[in-house]
Amino acid sequence: MHDINDLERRGIPGVFTATIEFSEAARIQSEALGLDVARVLTPHPIQDRTDDEMIAIADQVIDELIAAITASA
Amino acid sequence: MTTVLDPTGELSPQTRQRVARPESLEGLTIGLLDISKPRGDIFLNRIEERLTAHGARVARYKKPTFTKPAPVDLRHEIASQCDAVIEALAD
């Protein structure tokens, strides 16, 4: 979140990806940073997932990620 | 926390705004910042494939540890080389 906050300050649109476990922490951190950092949440956990499952998760969120760093139509 | 009075004409929202987004990723360079958590690389490999399919170029970065913000030099490098950035994957 700090990284995206800093990169936004430098003029670079950014999005942060985390599992749903981070949802509340991310919200609080966003408030503390004073910027509603764009974020996309994935299912939790991920460390025990197979490669295929990881790829499926990536496919599941890719549209949302692109939307977060492009202007909405 | 400091509370200040808005010095503006109050014509725009008070929260800090995200920077303007490009309309599409076509021809842009997207940075993928790996926060160095296990299996994040598999996820980002797939994201790279999908972004490339959308016409974007992808540059990969990895920060030394997920426990700290990325070093200033790395953030500067990303900012000077990329048009947008995706950071992944915290769990």
Added chain:
Amino acid sequence: MAQHDAPATTIPSLPDGLVAIVKKDCPTCVLVAPVLADLADRSALTVITQDDPQFPQDADWVVHDTDLSLSWHHDIETVPTLLTVVNGRPTDRIVGWSRPEWEAFTRTDSLGVDLRPWSPGCGSLSVDPTIADQLAVRFSGSTLTSRRIEIAVLEDDWEAMYDRGWSDGMPVVPPTEARVLRMLEGTTRQPDDIVSIVPPDLVECTVEKVAINAVMAGCMPSYLPVVIAALEAACTDEFNMHGLLATTMPCGPVMIINGPVRERLQMNSGVNVLGQGNRANSTIGRALQLVIRNVGGGKPGGVDRATQGNPSKYGLCFAEDEEGSAWESLAESRGFTDGQSTVTLFPGEGPRIIFDQQSRSPESLTKHIALALRANISPRMAMMFDAVLVLSPEHMARYRDAGWDRNRFLEEVSSHLVLDGDDIVRGSDGIEEGMPEFLAGSPVPKFQRGGLLVVHAGGGAGLFSSTIAGWVTGETGSVPVTKEIIP
């Protein structure tokens, strides 16, 4: 922005009759404690105590001003203060202890005959510097209507303000309620008074918004009336701030201050007058620019299209040295008296130097200044652009010694500022830019009538003066405007 109704804060009533305001932590109040009891008995005095609720004693005629609301709202500055109260409002007051005064005020004789006859009062708790700001925010904060913005815990105040686009790039002072309320004490105007409609977004700008931006610029409260007057001048049709902002010519509002306010604000009219280092000079001009940026929405690259800009756009403000001048001041030459404080706004670029260390006669110096002024904006331009001439003390001495006044100087300098149309029309000397061809063969004055403003400023030694060139003058551009500064 909507206009707001008068503040809803209600002023708490005092008990009618004779009232004394005291605190135990004041030797004079302790000294007069027996007198208070005596007056409670003989004249139905009510005592309002600021600190110890049982001072001077535990009695039904003692009221505790728990939150200092009574003391604050009724402007108690000293304890003890004796008040006559009618319908909850004080109609008369005396402060400190003086037997004859107290006896006259209360129409009671033989008060405190054992006490020494006189003792000065102490500061009221409600004006204690450590809590006065909190009280102001508590009791009059609600009169401020601007949106409150909370800077997040992990944000740095300054970074947060910069990120919101509120700064010219230099640090700004966080406009907290306490600071803004203090700033507003610099004017008699109400916070919700509309000062001007500020371009380019044409936003109604209140005194409160000017105060917020003045805090950010680093002004002291006493500077606020100058910023307000400057904003009024900037937003007139004649000055045309919108056009000045939007033009690609790199000019901005330059402020020249005349009158008693210069001394009051300790403004610089001497050494380094056009430079850095004096708080009033540095922050007043900046405050105007911040109002235009923040309230009006005029930002470089947005509506501000200046091709190159110039450093005076951070805010250039300076005072005339009237006392050291042999001439009437700029403001007097523009119809004001020397007792009036004024701000003159000029749509200018940065200053440039005129170097003359050899002229011993006023004639020589005048001819040289005229030659330098021919380059104002361009040696091939005439009538379209005004100028400010900032004459230094050592150059002014040439005119004082020769007995020249302002009008004599203007006549003489103008006589050397008549250009030959042949030299400046388009295409002459192989230069495509110039004045229209029909002026060929005619004499053309460099400046329109009144287009040269002369100010005396600068300090100590130095045989240099400066000129500040202006943006297009007249109806299509901007005309210098002078406004009186009203407290």
